[in-house]
Every structure is written in C-alpha cells, then in structure tokens.
Amino acid sequence: MILAMMSTAAALLVPVVRSAGSYRSPQAGEASPGTVQTPTGPLTPLDRDFVKRVRLAGLWELPAGRMALDKGGTPEVKTAGEHLIAGHTDLDRAVLEAAATLNLGVPEEPSDQQKAWLKQLDAAQGEEFDRLFANILRNAHGQVFAVVAQVRAGTQNSTVRDLATVTNSTVLDHITVLENTGLVNYGALSGPPGGSSSPSAKPVPAPGGTQR
Numbered sequence: 001m002i003l004a005m006m007s008t009a010a011a012l013l014v015p016v017v018r019s020a021g022s023y024r025s026p027q028a029g030e031a032s033p034g035t036v037q038t039p040t041g042p043l044t045p046l047d048r049d050f051v052k053r054v055r056l057a058g059l060w061e062l063p064a065g066r067m068a069l070d071k072g073g074t075p076e077v078k079t080a081g082e083h084l085i086a087g088h089t090d091l092d093r094a095v096l097e098a099a100a101t102l103n104l105g106v107p108e109e110p111s112d113q114q115k116a117w118l119k120q121l122d123a124a125q126g127e128e129f130d131r132l133f134a135n136i137l138r139n140a141h142g143q144v145f146a147v148v149a150q151v152r153a154g155t156q157n158s159t160v161r162d163l164a165t166v167t168n169s170t171v172l173d174h175i176t177v178l179e180n181t182g183l184v185n186y187g188a189l190s191g192p193p194g195g196s197s198s199p200s201a202k203p204v205p206a207p208g209g210t211q212r
Helices: 045-071 075-102 112-123 126-154 158-179
Strands: 036-038 041-043
Touching: 041 158, 045 075, 045 112, 045 126, 045 158, 075 126, 075 158, 112 126, 126 158
Parallel strands: none
Antiparallel strands: 036 041
C-alpha cells in the first residue's frame, strides 16, 4: 500500500499498515531454493528471508530515527529516534557480518513501500509527525517481534540464531521506547502475521484518541 499525505486532516485517516520489516515464511510456489548447507549449519528459506529483511528494516528505520531526532516534538519521540539509530546501526553491522558468513546477498536500499513510508514521515510536521512516527514504527516492530522469536526458536543455523538473539533484544527495546511516547494507539495495531495474508489495515486516530 502506498499512502500519500494529502493534507493534515486527511492524514488523520491514513492507516498504519503491515510492517515493511515484518517477516513471513516463503509460500509454496515461490521461487526460492531449498535448505542449503553452510559452515554454521543448514540455512532454510525462512532463515534467508529473515536475514534479508533484518537488513531491509535498518535501511528505512535508520532514516526514520534521524527524522525523529530532527523533527520530533517531544523528548520521548527524540529518545525513540536515538534508540532506533543506535539499535539499527549495531544490528546492520551484525546482519552484514552474518550475510558474509552465509555468503548471502542482502538489499542495498529500502523497498518501494518503505520509501513511501519515509516520504510520508518526511512530509509530516509537528504533532502529526510524532503520531505517525510512533504508530508506524510501533506497528512495524510488533509485526517483527513474533517472527523473530519463531526464527530464534526454530533455526538450526548458529549464525542465524545469534542474529535472531540480537534482533530480538533490539526490537523489544524499540517497542518499549515507542510506547513510552504515549502516542501509540494499541487498538489500531496489526496482529502477528499469519499465513500468507496481510493483516487488515486500521486507521491511526487523531491526537487525543490514543488508547493506552
């Protein structure tokens, strides 16, 4: 979904959609090699997808964090931006090392959808930016959290396991600081991804409609 900011009033109805950094198991019929052997254990299609999407998450969440430092209207939003920058700087280093160990190519720029979200955040100002930042990023991290645990619990590859451990800690920290902004509408968050279907998008409420 590509969401455009037409006006401040229209933006109040813009949905927070499924995370750009959310993961899912490759579905039957998708072009993907099967499990391959590596020096650190078998590498499944889900393992490969996980590594690539951890890289993608950093490619758009780092710029989003910098926007929060520059445009955030509250100390809590700026703090969340600082945590995003610090966390994804370290995580990006870890995922590049993992990819090199696994001889796995990773993306070099955000997806078109991620670029659209960055454009949406870039166009917003003041309270509107704070609200969108907190809800888009919190929704993204909530989508990631459940699947990171799945990968961490099930992978037989020690490199992927180590990366999932670091990712889990980073995502939990980011969820916490985003919630500390006081702007997250919990009722509008998407649930964990299930199967091949995307969660239904829900509108972000206007400031003052925040659910705690």
